[in-house]
Amino acid sequence: MGEKLVLSKDDIDRALTRIAHEILERNKGPKDLVLVGMRTRGAPLAERLGAKIKQFENLDIPIGSLDIGLYRDDISEGINPLVQPTHIPVDIERMKVILIDDVIYTGRSIRAAMDALTDLGRPQLIQFGALVDRGHRELPIRADYVGKNVPTARNEQINVRLLEIDGKDEVVLLRLD
Amino acid sequence: MENIEKATIETKINTNKPNMITNTSNHLLDLDDLSTGDIETIFSSTNAMKEILNRDIKKVPALRGKSIVTLFYEPSTRTRASFEQAGKILSADVINITNKSSSVEKGESLYNTVKTIEAMGVDIIIIRHPHSGAPYLIARNVKASVINAGDGSHAHPTQALLDMYTIINHFGSLKGLKIVIVGDILYSRVARSNIIGLTKMGAEVVICGPHTLLPTELLNNHSLLPIITPFNSVRVETNIEHAMADADVVMALRIQLERQSTNHLPSLREYSYRFQINKERLNLAKPNVLVMHPGPMNEGVEISSDVAHGPKSVIEEQVSNGVAIRMAALYWLSSPKRLEA
Numbered sequence: 351m352g353e354k355l356v357l358s359k360d361d362i363d364r365a366l367t368r369i370a371h372e373i374l375e376r377n378k379g380p381k382d383l384v385l386v387g388m389r390t391r392g393a394p395l396a397e398r399l400g401a402k403i404k405q406f407e408n409l410d411i412p413i414g415s416l417d418i419g420l421y422r423d424d425i426s427e428g429i430n431p432l433v434q435p436t437h438i439p440v441d442i443e444r445m446k447v448i449l450i451d452d453v454i455y456t457g458r459s460i461r462a463a464m465d466a467l468t469d470l471g472r473p474q475l476i477q478f479g480a481l482v483d484r485g486h487r488e489l490p491i492r493a494d495y496v497g498k499n500v501p502t503a504r505n506e507q508i509n510v511r512l513l514e515i516d517g518k519d520e521v522v523l524l525r526l527d
Numbered sequence: 528m529e530n531i532e533k534a535t536i537e538t539k540i541n542t543n544k545p546n547m548i549t550n551t552s553n554h555l556l557d558l559d560d561l562s563t564g565d566i567e568t569i570f571s572s573t574n575a576m577k578e579i580l581n582r583d584i585k586k587v588p589a590l591r592g593k594s595i596v597t598l599f600y601e602p603s604t605r606t607r608a609s610f611e612q613a614g615k616i617l618s619a620d621v622i623n624i625t626n627k628s629s630s631v632e633k634g635e636s637l638y639n640t641v642k643t644i645e646a647m648g649v650d651i652i653i654i655r656h657p658h659s660g661a662p663y664l665i666a667r668n669v670k671a672s673v674i675n676a677g678d679g680s681h682a683h684p685t686q687a688l689l690d691m692y693t694i695i696n697h698f699g700s701l702k703g704l705k706i707v708i709v710g711d712i713l714y715s716r717v718a719r720s721n722i723i724g725l726t727k728m729g730a731e732v733v734i735c736g737p738h739t740l741l742p743t744e745l746l747n748n749h750s751l752l753p754i755i756t757p758f759n760s761v762r763v764e765t766n767i768e769h770a771m772a773d774a775d776v777v778m779a780l781r782i783q784l785e786r787q788s789t790n791h792l793p794s795l796r797e798y799s800y801r802f803q804i805n806k807e808r809l810n811l812a813k814p815n816v817l818v819m820h821p822g823p824m825n826e827g828v829e830i831s832s833d834v835a836h837g838p839k840s841v842i843e844e845q846v847s848n849g850v851a852i853r854m855a856a857l858y859w860l861s862s863p864k865r866l867e868a
Contacts, residue, residue, distance in 0.1 A: 417575055420589035420617070420858070432568050433575040433858065469584055 356500055356508070357521035362481065365497030366395070369479055370402035372495050377446055380407045382474065384445045386414045388463050389434050391452035394514040395481060399450060414438030416449070421462035436466065443471040448495075452510040454480040457491035482521055484508050554666045554673040555860055557682035558724040565859070566728065570692055572855035573848070579616065580851055589858055590619035593650040598640070599676070600626045600656045605822055605846055606676050606686070610653050613853035619651075637661060638668065645669045651860065654678075659716075672860050680714040686821050687720035689852040691728060693845050694776055697817055702729035707770050707812075709802055710780030710829050711740045713791075717821045718780060726760055733762045735770035736802060739791035767802050774812040778819045779804045779830040795828050805831040809839065817841050 357365065377383060380403055387396030393415040400413040419433040449463050460478055467476060479495030484502040500508060500523065507524040511517075558566070579587055595614045599607050607623065614621040624644070626632065631640060637656070644652060651672045654662050659679030666673040677683040691701060698704060706725055712718045712734050725732050734741065741763060764770035771777065782798060792798050809816060818830075818840045826832045835842060 420575075420579075420587040433572040433855075435575045435578045437578070465588070469587065470582065 353509075353522040353524055355520060356482070356523050357498060359519040362497070362519050362521065365481060366398055367402055369495045369497060370399050370406065373399070373448055373477075373479070374403065374406065376477070376494070380409050380411050382444070382446045383411045384414065384438065384440060384442060384447050384473075385411060386416050386438060386447055386449050386463075386467070388449060388451040388459065389415055389417045391510055391512055391515060392416075392450045394512050395452060396448075396450040397514075399448075399479075412438070412440045414440075416463055416466055418459060418462040418466050421466045423458060423462070436470075438470065441471060442467065442473045444474045447473040447476045449476060449478045451478075451480050452512075453482045453484055453508050454478075454491075454493050454496075455484050455486055455508075457487045457489035460491050461489055481510060482508050553860075554662075554675075555684055555856055556662050556666060556673065556675045558684050558687055558720050558727065561684075563727055566688070566691070566724065569688060569852070569855045569859050570695065572858060573692055573851045576851040576854040576858075577848075579854070580847075585616050586618060587616065588618045590614065590617040590861055593619040593861065594622065594648065595619045595651045595653065595857070596622045596624060596644050596649045597653045597676070598624045598644065598655075600631070600637075600654075600661075601677065603655055603676070605849060606655065606683075609846075609849040610674075610676065610685075610853050610857075612850050613857055614651075616850075617854055617857060619857070622649075637664070641665050641669055645671055651857065674856065674860065677716055679716065680719075681716050682720045683716040683821075684720050684724075685849075685853055685856055686717050687724045688856065689845060689848045690717075690721055690778065690819060690821065691724050692852055693819065693841055693848050694730075694817065696844075696848070697841070698775065700729075701725060704730045704775040705733065705773060706730050706776040706778065707733045707735060707764075707774045708778045708780065709735045709767065709770065709804060711782055711791075712736050712780070713740045713742055714783055715780050721778070722758060722761055731762070732760070733764055733770050733774070735764040735767055737792065737798065738765060741765070767808055768811060771808050771811040774816055776817045776819060777804055777809070777812060778821075779824075780821065781823065782825055782829050784825070795825075799828055803827075803829060803831055804834055806834060806837075809834055815839075819845060822846070 374380060385396040385400050387393035396413050400411055403411055414437055416436050417434045447467060451459060454460065464476060477494040480493045481497040483493055483496045483499045486504065502508065505526050507526055509522050509524055511520050513519050579585060597607055597610050611621050611623060641652065649671050651674060652665065652669065653674045653676050654665060655676040656678050659681035661678050662673050662675040675682055675684055695701060708718050708721060722732050804818065816839055818834055820830055820842050824830055824835055826835055834840065
């Protein structure tokens with residue numbers, strides 16, 4: 351039942367710094383980039399990556415947030431009844447959209463996010479970054495940027511806690527018995 | 528033989544009283560079934576639905592594969608059209624049935640009509656009926672979710688939700704606001720649902736109208752009410768000038784010419800003279816007062832044209848919020864997780 355620390359506050363910050371550099375490297379600079387965080391915890395992560403890119407390149411890149419509730423394929427299995435607004439400050443047509451989430455697991459959220467995104471326009475490309483990749487994919491999807499790969503069992507849970515939402519920064523592994 | 532058949536059918540019909548209903552969570556029948564948390568969830572989702580309405584392509588797959596029937600036994604423009612629009616934007620399949628164009632004309636009972644619809648595998652039934660309580664009868668007898676789109680003079684929950692949402696959009700909250708509802712309170716389902724919802728969310732409600740169009744239990748003595756209800760805290764005024772003082776919101780109700788209203792009034796002219804929301808009376812309210820009307824309006828009777836289309840009117844906004852609120856209600860009703868919360 352105990353929690354095992356996977357990433358500390360400093361580990362999270364270092365991982366995000368690296369991901370910010372990787373995004374810039376792979377896309378040859380910040381031109382046409384849009385960071386889109388998937389609610390709930392992807393949104394503050396996108397904000398933080400945006401701040402780092404601003405620090406490295408001295409350029410503000412547009413940051414949005416996306417709610418995928420209306421695009422999930424499991425409505426009958428019990429989705430959250432609350433949908434939050436999607437807000438992307440620019441037209442994503444021909445932009446390079448980097449989707450950000452806290453954890454990648456089955457891949458179904460990313461599938462839903464890509465559907466949600468393409469309803470808003472036709473981006474030049476979509477890439478995906480996650481703070482933690484815990485495996486167990488159910489769809490042919492992979493992350494372009496990963497903070498840490500954490501091998502897990504199905505009966506384990508990854509909890510990402512972020513300062514903006516949970517009051518502190520840490521990633522822990524929980525066993526559900 | 529016929530008699531025996533009839534008897535078995537009747538035993539199958541569950542005729543429990545509305546308050547005997549055990550599983551109201553599957554339905555949206557009136558606002559007294561919803562907690563403040565439920566109402567806040569629906570309002571938050573409504574913001575997300577409004578964003579979808581502003582897109583070029585107004586379509587999301589949330590309710591793909593669900594089928595919805597609107598079953599209307601009374602005329603309606605905005606409620607029926609906005610439910611249909613809401614369902615279609617969420618990718619549900621929507622079938623519209625009205626009493627004039629269905630087997631209802633041939634004498635089919637409400638129970639049998641609904642059972643037929645259910646047999647076709649419908650997920651949500653949206654019903655409007657002239658008899659108070661009709662949606663409750665259906666809710667007890669079908670597996671589908673039932674939404675009350677107005678039953679007689681009883682309830683109209685989605686109208687109240689969109690009215691409350693419109694007010695919150697302007698003031699941020701309902702807490703402590705003085706909301707005056709003017710007109711035919713006695714026969715108004717909009718007034719009843721609004722009173723329940725507004726008081727639940729912390730607003731102060733004042734109702735105003737001629738004696739004959741106010742519920743007698745409210746006119747006499749609140750302590751006569753058998754139980755504590757939202758109506759205990761409602762203030763009653765028969766003088767419009769007193770009611771309007773310092774109002775944050777004025778809601779004019781339609782004088783319902785098709786119901787009994789007219790028999791309760793000496794004339795429509797007298798009603799207008801004593802209760803019409805006009806410019807002079809509006810000046811008694813707070814400077815940033817909102818004017819609302821659930822529609823359809825009898826302009827020149829319960830509300831003057833210059834006020835109805837004036838700068839303080841949010842009547843058109845009510846209509847556009849109607850689609851978003853109904854999308855949120857349909858989505859909320861379709862997500863089983865709300866039952867665990």
